[in-house]
Amino acid sequence: MRFAVMSTFAAIGLAATPIAAEEQKPVEEQIGSGGRPVGANWSRSPVIAPNGMAATAHPLATQIALDILKDGGTAVDAAIAANAALGLMEPTGNGIGGDLYAIIYDPKTDQLYGINGSGRSPKGQTLDDLLAKLGDRTSLPPVGPLPVTIPGTVDAWFAMHERFGRLPMNDVLAPTVSYAREGHPVAPVIAMYLERSRAAYNARLQSYDFEFDNARATYFEGDRAPAVGEVFKNPDLAQTLETIGRDGRDAFYKGDLAKIMVDYLQRQGSAYTLDDFASHSSDWVEPACAEYRDGFELCELPPNGQGFAALQMVNILKNVDLRQWERGSPEVIHYITEAKRLAYADVARFYADTDFFGFPMDLLSEEYGRERFALIDPKRATTEFGPGEPKLEGEGDTTYLTVTDKDGMMVSLIQSNYRGMGGGLVPDGLGFMFQDRGELFSLDPNHPNAYAPSKRPFHTIIPAFVKKDGKPYMTLGLMGGGMQPQGHIQVLVNIVDYGMNIQEAGDAARINHDGGRQPTEALGGPASDPLGTLNVEPGIPAATVEQLRAMGHNVRVVSNGIMFGGYQAIARNPETGVLSGATEMRKDGQAAGY
Template sequence: MKRVALILSASLTMFAQPSLAQEQPDKLRPVAEQIGAGGRPAGAPWSRSPVYARNGMAATAHPLATQIALDVLKAGGNAVDAAIAANAALGLMEPTGNGIGGDLFAIIYDPKTGKLHGLNGSGRSPKGQTLKQLKAKLGDAKSLPPLGALPVTIPGTVDAWFTMHARFGSKPMADLLAPTIRYAREGHPVAPVIAEYYRRALRNFEANSAKFDFTNARATWFANGASPKAGEVFRNPDLANTLERIGQNGRDEFYRGQSARVMVDYLKRQGSAYTLEDFAAHRSDWFEPVCVAYRKGYELCELPPNTQGFAALQMANILKNVDLAQWERGSAQVLHYITEAKRLAYADVAKFYADPGFAPFPMDLLSDEYGKKRFALIDPNRASPEFAPGEPKPEPKLEGPGDTTYMTVVDKDGLMVSLIQSNYRGMGSGLTPDGLGFMFQDRGELYSLDPKHANAYAPGKRPFQTIIPAFVKKDGQPYMTLGLMGGGMQPQGHVQVLINLVDYGMNLQEAGDAARLNHEGGREPTEPASGPTIDPLGTLYVEPGIPAETVAALKAMGHKVEVVKDGAMFGGYQAIARDPKTGVLTGATEMRKDGQAQGY
């Protein structure tokens, strides 16, 4: 394997006890930041070992959610049962990233049929509100806001749970929700990274509290005027009651019953156009994932629009036209090609990606021929000032970090679940319906207000979606679940992990721990369909593990480059690989989050 020039700066926390870390962060943090990582007897010095097991495995953004998934597997449940139970727990324990007020997408491999199934559990706009009526509510605003009632779309998660469960589940839903209900009533200790996202969310909400009704959200998560701290025991009895009713009464409780009536009444008071009929009509949809060959027998599989999953496929189709392995992974050449491929793919995202019920996707964008044509536009020595969308036969800001959770579960029989769930930006819209214990998503922020745009707002339409689960095949066989949460980081993150695995021979954990890039800017799916692009070149953000000489070389090539230390904008990774011959499972989790990969 080639030497990988990615020495990651890692901090070693040396706190004797949690209370000391909470009481004296200013004293301890500078010391911790001065101390680098220790040595390792095997593998990359900046990573740690992947997890191996045979009987079942889960990887989530919270250790307690991972343990819940394993408990379900050990009790005889399958991977779908375990995924639902863990996702419910994450909505309680990581509400900064997801919850039952948001949407869900999944890719599920069924070993009984040998087929991949894709689930779109995203919500739609009010059927009784036109674009003209929405614009009247927005006044002079040129885009939808991230807060308040207008960016709210119907939460799709609960229906997605029941849709998955109806096809694959084996344990009663009440049993799957019971662990989260117990934790919601009895409390759980808040994890460190989640505590930091709570802090950022409160800061944003308070700075904009005049624009939306913050009363219920403040009472649920910030009752003492401060955000929950790491190690603090947090309870959410309202959410416990909501989940208990769902477990007892089924999905109709959320879309037709008491919870639905509370949600609609609350939203109407906030100026929303949603009705009970809108909620009752909601449904999830099954789709077939699409796969493209990368190299060495690997195929990347993603879900179609309204997600941005196909952007990862477009990037893979472009990058397979150059042998990246001829350069070191941390070199300017490799980062340049990844960045330019991302910019080319996102030019098409901005123009073509939308709800396929309103704007069919031009599948020619995924052909090898089109990938070669787009690759030919890359100058190997310079950053192109601007890339336009392609011409196949037939724009708020996407690139924000988003607030999302990705998780994956694989069981002993080879049932594999790749699941992503989100409230979108900043913990969601800020709106929490009376007594229900969750926040509505603000996913509708991503509609375009240009009636000519494929992603234009329309009644009963799903907005463009950033959240994407992924799946990888190897030599035609199911191989790996994969996800990397975080707004516009996701497709480029999927591709970077694939490159690390395939081109540079990293193991599953190293592939996620290695320093990443995140390009932001370029064309957006919320911008007008025609006219100038706000930020055609964009900014290339890199982590400190990217060598200084690489940063200098990228700047000389014309890229605008910034080094970012805290890791938040570079996403959150989980993955599980399954050896098709032995059934051995390999798991990896994200060092930039609080999570855990574990098996048995």
């Protein structure tokens, strides 16, 4: 097969601690993968099932989703149940203190529906107020009260459930309530991330003054992270979820839970009030799609997220036939990297809360894609790309999951607390951490993403959906900050151009370009890192790495898988309804069906 040039992966086992870049042993000194009767030796079979399927970052969450489907729940019911479980079992990636986005395919209406469940800044705090609190700091901190935005997940759950759910919400949340009270064994990759978070928070306590006793009591008792296989309990979260399931959405945004959160935040110096929580609501939004080739269309949600960057990359890359080269060639990786850099120059300039800045839809036109493609030098990495000139109209950690039910409803859902586990703040007795998503606001008052009262910051988390010949075909997502749009594109290229199945498309070695212009930087100023770093996994051939360096790319080989995302996907055969699912080898997850 054309992608076989991507040599045997070097480090597919789980390391107890992160391995620094360039530390992996030469391939000839390592044991390689075993053989397979079909497919690539470095992958495994997709999961095939006829009735329903779930793919999540934790096997127990996947099983909870399947149980909900078998009990008569819809894919939305199952997705909410799995998301609640992941907030308990994978607190390093998500939780009800964070935000949520989803794309839902409804077979009854044959339509895609998008939901933006992201939270806003305090109504009563201006940019000048914020700058006064920051003092000499030139950016928002990663911890404490200032980067907190309203947690949007619970409202998004209820908005989706009201429209597409079937089972009572208390039944949907009950499995997680039980696991929170009785405990669950900690999975290997999550244990590593918990220890990583513990160390990071301890380091930040040396530079920032923020309340961490509640978080330590909830997650790091005795200043230690739970070990692999250790049974972890969170009775506070059990009580919180039980209250939400019994009393509904308003318990979180207007009732006793809201009062506890606001009282806690105000004690930390936050400007949030009960009215900020009571007035929060999610937005139903319309996904946009861009056709790549062979009838495949990638669909993404509009800003304040970065999903449209993937559509910009589609419109750039469709101008070159990547199939003329092997998948692991320097040419393919060069074009994908330069397309990402071009798209992100626009992300840094134009992507923001559309209630405050009208998104220039010209960015998604095929003509604009051709113009941007023409800027790529096929032989050299361009030192710096600036944003385009469209017509204007007025360390991130995340979890992704997907569920499909027997009726053909498909849910693509992503949820996050942003950096690490969030901003370190756990409200008294509630068992979850507030997100620090507000760190992504710009402090330049002229920037579309500038901080303002009651505004949503730029967001990194994006669910995706793929159509084939106009019909619903595939849900997919790939966790990890700026990795996400470029990850969506790499999976799409693997499937469409190189014939990989959905499991191989996720297992194949990835690249992650980091750097370039950022949506937090001031307009008109120099980029802090214009060329950026092209991070690659060991499965990228050594000869390709050397050629990319000769082309001017700043290439770093990274062997631990941490910065290359976490992929899940489900494809549905439009003729037979048979489902195939895939999950991420770089995480603890599982795809399963029935």
